[in-house]
Amino acid sequence: MTNWMEIDTYAKKWIEEAGERLKVSFDEKLNIDTKTNPNDLVTNMDRETEQFFMDKITETFPNHRIFGEEGMGHDVKDLQGIVWIIDPIDGTMNFIHQQRNFAISIGIMEDGKGKIGLVYDVVHDELYHTVRGQGAFMNEKKLPPLKQGRVSETILSLNATWVTENRKIDPSILGPLVRDVRGTRSYGSAALELAFVAAGRLDAYITMRLSPWDFAGGAILIEEVGGEVSDLQGNPLDYLKGGPLFVSKPGLHKEIGENYLKDL
Known part of the structure; x- marks a missing residue:
């Protein structure tokens, strides 16, 4: 039987x-x-x-595979067994220009199901982490279950380019949603934005294109606190190919999906 608490201990040590x-x-x-x-x-x-992660994981868990953004891991064609999905720096532009607002993201899957999620906000020393079924935490503080959300009270994370530039969609489609929510934000790091949804700092996050390493860790966190995770049509995420992503507090998926995203 897989000792997930042991894997989690190593993962937290290495990410720090x-x-x-x-x-x-x-x-x-x-x-x-x-x-x-x-x-x-x-x-x-x-x-x-x-x-660094490649060396640590292969030495300690030689049967595990690594699927990383920079291509130093294995040639992963499926998610059988245990697979670490790693983004070593999510928000590289922020890392270069700001030296803040970036994160390390790790999602650990077993046979295609998320088991461990970690997102480390390095500069603020905030580690968001979960082992499936054991609750989600920010450092040692347990994150409470997410409450029902409403569009009129929503802080939505959305990159402005998806509204102002035509990238495979009509940008005017998202205009009414931007108008009706309480406010919008953009942090330049998908991993952080997902962690902020899990922590209740944001209510929803929508993007038209992400890679698996961008969302793997954060998606597991959000699911652990009762949030909803899908593509824009409500389908499960593709942890091999990536794609569009919509995460939110409970209730917002239905309201936003039916009233704002149906034409995407």
Whole structure:
């Protein structure tokens, strides 16, 4: 039988160690490259942090597989067995320009089901973590179950580019939702935005495109506190391919889905 508490102990230790390494790097010169476009940035610390996890996991749990953003893990084609889905720095642009508002995200799956979720807000030293069925926490503080939400009282996290630029959707579709919610926010780190929904700091988060390592850790957290997690049509997330994502407090999925997202 899998000892999830042992795995969780190691994961929390490693994520905090990796966070310390990132903070030390603030005073060092970064090597910055681009990936798919000039704004899709990657640094030596993204790669070094992923390699750090790769080394620790393969040494301690040789039968586990790693699915990471920077491609240093295994060639994962399925989610059979235990798979660690890792984003070494979620919010690399913030890491480079602000030295804040970024996170390390880890989701640990077994046979396609989320078992452990961790999101570490490095600069604020806030570790959001859960072992499935054991409750979710921010450091040592237990997160309460999420309460029912209403659109008129919602703080929605949404990147403005999805409203102002046509990226496979008509941006005017999201306009009424932006108008009707209480307020909108954008932090530049999907992992943090998911953690903030789990903690009740945000009520919902919508995005048109994410990779599995962006959402794996945070989605497990949200489900543990009774939140709803899906794509924009209410279907389960694809932890191999990624795609659109909609997470929220209970009740908002139905209200927003029926009244605002039906034409997407």
